[in-house]
Amino acid sequence: MATIRSIGQAAALSLVAVASPSVAQNVQVNGLSDVSFGSISGFGADLTRSQSICAFSGLLGGRYTVTASGSGTGGAFTLANGAARLPYEVQWSTSAGQTSGTNLAANVPLAGQTMLLSCPVLQTTNASLIVILRSTALSAATAGSYSGTLTVILSAN
Secondary structure, eight states: OOOOOOBOOOBEEEEEEOOOTTTGGGEEEEOOOOBOOOSBOOOSSOEEEEEEEEEEEOSGGGEEEEEEEESSGGGOOEEEETTEEEEOEEEEESSTTOSOOEEEOTTOOEEEEEOOTHHHHHTOOOEEEEEEEOHHHHHHSOSBOOBOEEEEEEEEO
């Protein structure tokens, strides 16, 4: 008799946009929302959730840095169910509608990103935030409901 394990809700995302006071109004992000993986019963494939957002810097050249941290120890990208942990990956793409991008490491800035003011003016999206639960982590996870917080910081550079 086979047992189907269910790993419930996955992650809640929150966003903080920061910059030095003189340029704080020049960095903005719109369209970020919570991520839910729902009830998971298949563990043979990676699960990916991507959302298209508007990220920009109004500074000359549209330069910004992305830094992400999770709610795990030291900012690690992990979901929690009591003492049980479920690691996840975070990727960033400077194109909307992507399901893969540049891997982000917890608390390590990804500099050199560029976007211009066009997305809020044109009401479009121009970047993707991607969250991945790898099949190897899912197959090793204890059954239960997992949750966590991912903080994404955009700063002018």
